[in-house]
Each structure stands twice: as C-alpha cells, then as structure tokens.
Amino acid sequence: MHQTLLLLPGDGIGPEVTAEARRVAEVVAPDLKMEEGLVGGASIDAHGDPLTEETLERARQANAVLLGAVGGPKWVGSARDKRPEAGLLALRKGLDVFANLRPAFCFPALVEASSLKHDVVAGLDLMIVRELTGGVYFGQPRGIDETSGIRRGYDTSVYTHPEIERVAHVAFEIARGRQGRVCSVEKSNVMESGLFWRQEVTLAHAEMGAGVDLSHMYADACAMELVRAPKQFDVILAGNLFGDILSDEAAMLTGSIGMLPSASLGAPGTPGLYEPVHGSAPDIAGQGVANPCAAILSLEMALRWSLGREKAADMLFAAVGKALDQGARTKDLGGSLSTSEMADAIIAAL
Amino acid sequence: MHQTLLLLPGDGIGPEVTAEARRVAEVVAPDLKMEEGLVGGASIDAHGDPLTEETLERARQANAVLLGAVGGPKWVGSARDKRPEAGLLALRKGLDVFANLRPAFCFPALVEASSLKHDVVAGLDLMIVRELTGGVYFGQPRGIDETSGIRRGYDTSVYTHPEIERVAHVAFEIARGRQGRVCSVEKSNVMESGLFWRQEVTLAHAEMGAGVDLSHMYADACAMELVRAPKQFDVILAGNLFGDILSDEAAMLTGSIGMLPSASLGAPGTPGLYEPVHGSAPDIAGQGVANPCAAILSLEMALRWSLGREKAADMLFAAVGKALDQGARTKDLGGSLSTSEMADAIIAAL
Numbered sequence: 001m002h003q004t005l006l007l008l009p010g011d012g013i014g015p016e017v018t019a020e021a022r023r024v025a026e027v028v029a030p031d032l033k034m035e036e037g038l039v040g041g042a043s044i045d046a047h048g049d050p051l052t053e054e055t056l057e058r059a060r061q062a063n064a065v066l067l068g069a070v071g072g073p074k075w076v077g078s079a080r081d082k083r084p085e086a087g088l089l090a091l092r093k094g095l096d097v098f099a100n101l102r103p104a105f106c107f108p109a110l111v112e113a114s115s116l117k118h119d120v121v122a123g124l125d126l127m128i129v130r131e132l133t134g135g136v137y138f139g140q141p142r143g144i145d146e147t148s149g150i151r152r153g154y155d156t157s158v159y160t161h162p163e164i165e166r167v168a169h170v171a172f173e174i175a176r177g178r179q180g181r182v183c184s185v186e187k188s189n190v191m192e193s194g195l196f197w198r199q200e201v202t203l204a205h206a207e208m209g210a211g212v213d214l215s216h217m218y219a220d221a222c223a224m225e226l227v228r229a230p231k232q233f234d235v236i237l238a239g240n241l242f243g244d245i246l247s248d249e250a251a252m253l254t255g256s257i258g259m260l261p262s263a264s265l266g267a268p269g270t271p272g273l274y275e276p277v278h279g280s281a282p283d284i285a286g287q288g289v290a291n292p293c294a295a296i297l298s299l300e301m302a303l304r305w306s307l308g309r310e311k312a313a314d315m316l317f318a319a320v321g322k323a324l325d326q327g328a329r330t331k332d333l334g335g336s337l338s339t340s341e342m343a344d345a346i347i348a349a350l
Numbered sequence: 351m352h353q354t355l356l357l358l359p360g361d362g363i364g365p366e367v368t369a370e371a372r373r374v375a376e377v378v379a380p381d382l383k384m385e386e387g388l389v390g391g392a393s394i395d396a397h398g399d400p401l402t403e404e405t406l407e408r409a410r411q412a413n414a415v416l417l418g419a420v421g422g423p424k425w426v427g428s429a430r431d432k433r434p435e436a437g438l439l440a441l442r443k444g445l446d447v448f449a450n451l452r453p454a455f456c457f458p459a460l461v462e463a464s465s466l467k468h469d470v471v472a473g474l475d476l477m478i479v480r481e482l483t484g485g486v487y488f489g490q491p492r493g494i495d496e497t498s499g500i501r502r503g504y505d506t507s508v509y510t511h512p513e514i515e516r517v518a519h520v521a522f523e524i525a526r527g528r529q530g531r532v533c534s535v536e537k538s539n540v541m542e543s544g545l546f547w548r549q550e551v552t553l554a555h556a557e558m559g560a561g562v563d564l565s566h567m568y569a570d571a572c573a574m575e576l577v578r579a580p581k582q583f584d585v586i587l588a589g590n591l592f593g594d595i596l597s598d599e600a601a602m603l604t605g606s607i608g609m610l611p612s613a614s615l616g617a618p619g620t621p622g623l624y625e626p627v628h629g630s631a632p633d634i635a636g637q638g639v640a641n642p643c644a645a646i647l648s649l650e651m652a653l654r655w656s657l658g659r660e661k662a663a664d665m666l667f668a669a670v671g672k673a674l675d676q677g678a679r680t681k682d683l684g685g686s687l688s689t690s691e692m693a694d695a696i697i698a699a700l
C-alpha cells in the first residue's frame with residue numbers, strides 16, 4: 001500500500017513553498033501518494049471554517065501532513081474561530097501532535113547571515129522540543145468579560161501529569177540520539193504550573209531518563225543564554241508558550257528563518273505534522289521569491305520521522321547543504337534565485 | 351527635610367554591589383539619608399519571612415528603594431512563601447510599582463563584549479516597559495492539585511482594564527521623551543488576555559497617545575526581531591511574563607548583563623524600586639569580583655526618576671561611561687578590577 005502525504009499549502013507564501021516541496025518529493029519519494037487540502041484563510045474563504053472536519057479526517061488518514069503557512073491581513077479582526085490560526089491549532093489538537101521538534105542549526109554556508117558573531121553560532125545544532133497541545137494555548141477557563149464592573153481578559157496556564165510525562169519522554173528519546181543532554185525550561189520561581197512542570201520532568205527523568213543528563217533553567221535565563229552562548233544547549237524542553245518564544249529566538253540565531261523546518265509528533269503510528277517555522281509572509285506572497293528550503297526540509301523531517309525513509313531524508317538534507325555550498329541563494333539569503341530556481345538547485349544536487 | 355534611600359542588599363552579590371552604590375551615593379548626593387534593611391534569603395534567615403511588614407512599611411516611607419539581588423541555592427526547595435523571590439514579589443506588589451523600566455543600551459566601550467555583530471548592536475538604546483504587578487505572576491486561581499484523579503499545576507494569566515491603561519500611559523510618556531515609538535507585545539493570536547491587552551493598549555493610545563507611534567507584535571516575533579535587528583525598537587511595552595523574558599534577552603544583546611539597571615515605578619509621589627537586572631550570582635558571591643555598575647546605574651535611575659536629581663544622574667551616567675572609556679573593567683567585562691576598584695574608577699571619573 002502506498003504511503004500518503006497530505007499537503008495543506010494554506011495562505012501567503014504557503015502555496016508557493018509547498019509546491020516546491022511537492023516537486024522535490026516527486027524526485028526523492030516517487031511512490032509517495034500526494035493529496036492536497038485547504039487550511040487557514042484558504043479554508044475560511046472556501047468553507048467559512050479554517051479547518052473542516054473532512055480535512056481533519058483526511059489528515060488523520062494520511063501518513064504525514066505537510067503544511068505551508070497560515071494567516072494574513074485579510075482575516076485579522078475576524079472572530080477568534082474564524083481566523084486562520086484557529087485552523088492550525090485545531091489541526092495540532094485534532095492530530096494530538098503533542099511534541100513539536102524545532103531544530104536550530106547553522107548550515108556552514110550561511111553562518112555569515114547570522115547577526116551573531118561567527119564563533120558564537122558556527123556549528124550551532126540544537127533541538128527544541130516544545131509541548132504543542134496543552135498549556136495556556138488551550139487551558140480553560142479563558143475569555144474577556146466584566147467582573148464587578150472591571151473589564152478583564154484571562155487565560156489558564158495548565159499542565160497535567162500525562163501531558164508533561166509524554167513530551168518529556170520524547171525529549172529524552174531525542175537526546176539519546178544526540179549528545180544526551182536535556183535542559184528543561186519554565187518559570188517555577190513564579191508559576192505553579194512551572195513548579196509542577198519541573199517536578200514532573202524530574203520524575204519522568206528518574207523513570208525513563210537513562211543515559212540523559214537533565215538540567216533546569218528559568219525561561220528568562222534561557223532567553224539570555226541563547227544569545228550569550230547558544231552552543232551550550234543540546235535539547236531544550238519547554239511548554240507551549242515558552243517553546244513558541246524560545247524556538248523563534250533560537251531560529252533567528254541561525255540568521256535564516258527561511259531555512260528552518262519543524263516536526264510535530266503524536267503517538268507512534270499516528271501521522272506527524274510538518275511545517276516551516278516561518279509564517280505566511282503576506283508582504284512577499286505571490287512574487288515567487290520566498291525561500292522554499294524550510295518547506296523542503298520539513299519534507300525531509302517527514303521522510304525521517306513519519307515515513308521511515310531515513311536514506312531519502314539523508315540524501316535530501318545533504319542536497320540542501322550542497323546547493324548552499326554551491327552558492328544557491330534566495331533573496332532572504334542575499335541572493336537572487338526565485339523560489340523554484342532554489343528548488344531546482346536542490347534537485348540538481350540530489 | 352532629607353530624602354531617604356532605603357538599601358535592601360539582599361543575597362549573594364547583592365550586599366557587595368549595593369555597598370559600592372552606597373559609596374557612590376555618598377559622593378553624588380551627600381545629603382541623602384541612607385538606611386538599610388533585609389529582604390529575600392537574608393530576611394528569611396533573620397525573621398523567617400522574605401519581607402517583613404516592618405521592612406515594607408519602611409520602604410513605603412522612603413523616597414526610593416535600592417535593592418541588590420535575592421535568591422540562592424540555600425533556599426531552593428523551601429515552601430513558596432519562604433523563598434527569597436517571594437520577598438521581591440511582595441515588595442513590588444506592596445509598593446504597587448507597576449511599571450518596570452528596563453533599558454538596554456550599549457556603552458560604546460563595551461560593544462565588542464556582545465555576542466552580536468558590531469553593526470547590529472552599536473548604538474543600541476531601547477527601553478522595555480514591563481508591567482510588574484499583574485499578569486500570571488499574581489493571577490488567581492493558581493495551584494497544584496488533583497482533579498478527577500489527574501494531577502495538574504495551573505496559573506491564571508489575567509489583565510484588567512486599569513492595569514493595562516496605567517502601564518500603557520507610562521510607556522507613552524517615556525516614548526515622548528525618546529523617539530516616540532511604542533511596540534506593544536503579546537500573543538493575541540492565541541491568548542484572550544493577549545487580545546484584551548492589544549485592544550486596551552489601542553484604546554489607551556487613542557485617548558492618551560498623542561505624539562506616539564504605536565505598533566503591535568507577537569511575543570515570538572519580538573524575540574526573533576530582537577536578535578535580527580534590535581535597533582528597530584524604541585520602547586517595547588509588555589506584560590509581566592513576556593517583559594521578563596524579552597528584557598533578559600535584550601539585556602544580553604548588550605553583552606554585559608552586569609551593566610544593566612532597572613527602575614520600577616508606581617503612582618507619582620510614591621517611592622520607586624531600583625534594582626540591577628542581574629541576579630544574586632551565588633557562584634561568585636563573597637569574592638569581591640562582581641560588577642557594581644548595574645547597582646550604580648540603578649542608583650542613577652533612582653536619582654533621576656524618584657529623587658528629582660537629574661543633574662547628579664547625568665553626571666553619574668557620564669562617569670560610568672568615562673571609566674569604561676579609560677579601560678576600567680571587572681572580570682565579567684574581561685578585566686581584572688575588583689568590585690570596589692571598579693567603583694573607585696567611577697568615583698574618580700565623576
């Protein structure tokens with residue numbers, strides 16, 4: 001039986017970069033069955049809903065889902081559940097992809113693109129494991145209302161024992177395939193959910209952390225250390241909100257946000273969700289200048305983590321590095337290649 | 351009547367750096383009455399409480415409070431209200447200092463200490479205005495308990511109309527004395543308290559933002575932009591938690607966390623709280639090598655913002671710059687001056 005990859009191009013530059021990832025997939029995994037669907041603003045425009053039940057069901061049936069990006073000025077100000085982002089959150093929750101893997105690594109050819117000094121980032125290779133289906137993103141109660149005549153907005157930051165345990169196990173597993181070090185990040189000095197996070201990660205480590213060296217850091221200190229000396233980290237484990245912020249910071253250390261992919265994994269045997277770290281970039285959408293590398297490397301992660309095609313993944317990763325070494329550069333990297341010319345260069349390097 | 355400065359040296363390197371700030375104060379403001387008190391671990395050890403009611407009352411009666419730092423390994427694992435940090439939070443709340451001003455600027459002599467490239471940070475001068483007495487730091491309910499057999503930890507992230515309005519006004523006021531630009535930061539795409547924050551800041555701007563250019567950014571994008579191009583910012587306005595993380599990140603951009611002061615302000619006429627951005631640094635405490643500049647510059651902010659002594663403040667700021675230009679460096683800056691030798695150099699430059 002053929003494996004299926006569901007492409008959800010989404011909005012802005014999403015369709016442009018996903019189309020290139022599709023072309024690459026046709027070369028590195030020709031037997032892969034590819035389907036397409038709508039998410040985000042594109043789905044709102046077609047169905048009035050950022051993720052239809054039918055699309056979610058197709059995602060559940062696929063072996064992996066490759067998403068482009070969602071969002072854009074067109075839908076800003078709509079009701080919360082009629083926004084593109086709601087589709088992305090519903091997809092994450094619906095697939096129960098609780099572990100978001102966000103690597104931050106510096107391709108040798110791109111070290112100079114970083115705003116950090118050469119020695120600070122050359123050779124940088126860290127992995128952020130971000131909890132993706134819990135925390136303040138989904139906690140209840142939440143809302144905007146008036147209490148005793150005072151208007152207020154509120155959310156609940158909450159983590160449960162099973163939520164923390166399962167994502168900690170993923171972080172330990174990933175670390176064992178790397179340098180074996182996990183740094184867990186929270187604000188246990190001021191938050192009860194942070195204290196609980198630290199306690200539970202410590203327990204999970206005692207039970208399932210063989211071979212892994214666990215340390216703890218406050219989120220503010222981590223934001224600082226990422227700037228000062230990012231190479232000290234191997235795997236960073238964080239909740240949904242801290243993971244969101246720290247992974248964007250870490251991504252930018254590499255100087256090329258257009259390069260970085262992500263993988264979101266659920267229970268073994270369920271489909272993973274793969275997406276670039278960058279957004280829909282409405283300012284450059286439709287111009288054919290977006291960097292397709294993050295989408296292509298997201299495909300690379302899908303091949304590796306959901307489709308069991310390590311060899312194709314290794315080949316593809318090497319081809320991206322080779323194309324860069326040969327000077328292939330889109331505009332964001334200081335070059336002039338179009339989106340599809342960049343993909344051509346990668347395909348040629350395969 | 352004499353003005354009073356209450357010194358709360360606290361823990362770790364707090365007493366060492368505060369002692370030097372005191373020496374400097376004796377030179378630049380000889381008529382200032384100085385008192386000392388206990389906070390944090392020091393107060394726990396003496397009174398079993400990280401902030402006594404009596405000390406809080408003395409702080410309320412002072413014109414300004416200069417705090418060193420709190421915390422250390424000795425008190426880790428104590429009950430939440432028997433931790434040094436609880437004393438700091440109680441002091442902030444007790445003085446109602448809701449606006450935390452955290453400048454991030456690069457002294458010309460120190461640009462090379464940054465891990466960022468010269469052009470990215472040379473001339474950097476931004477101000478973070480962080481809400482300090484609300485948000486998830488204080489929201490109720492919060493706790494760790496068991497519901498339907500599942501253990502969980504939770505906090506409430508909440509902001510009210512008056513809380514947002516008053517801190518937004520401070521940010522607008524500060525911006526008018528600078529380049530007139532405020533960037534308000536939240537996660538309104540996923541948090542109701544974030545959406546409420548954005549709405550309320552927009553309203554406050556319509557009412558009291560004359561002459562101020564207001565923009566909005568998600569916290570993750572801001573963490574990224576601070577690394578990519580920090581000089582784009584003038585004033586960043588953020589809630590307690592995002593302000594905590596982003597101000598630490600911004601501080602580290604300057605390369606010398608030992609240099610940066612902060613001011614926490616309440617209603618006009620009430621005492622401000624001044625403290626270094628750095629922590630108690632237990633690893634180097636008692637060795638006389640800590641950098642006293644952040645404490646001395648916190649004194650400088652106290653002279654400016656609470657004591658109405660702009661001229662003394664200007665003089666002191668210039669003296670710190672001059673001492674650095676002349677090569678004065680503590681260990682963290684790559685030099686070998688002791689804590690008091692660094693203060694000597696600044697006093698000599700006055």
Ligand SMILES: CC(C)[C@H](C(=O)O)[C@@H](O)C(=O)O
Pocket residue numbers: 085088244539540570
């Ligand atoms: C678009 C937004 C809802 C999303 C998030 O906050 O998770 C994005 O920032 C991300 O990190 O994927």
Ligand SMILES: CC(C)[C@H](C(=O)O)[C@@H](O)C(=O)O
Pocket residue numbers: 189190220435438594
């Ligand atoms: C010590 C801690 C409670 C504090 C905070 O989180 O506010 C510190 O990080 C700070 O920024 O002053």
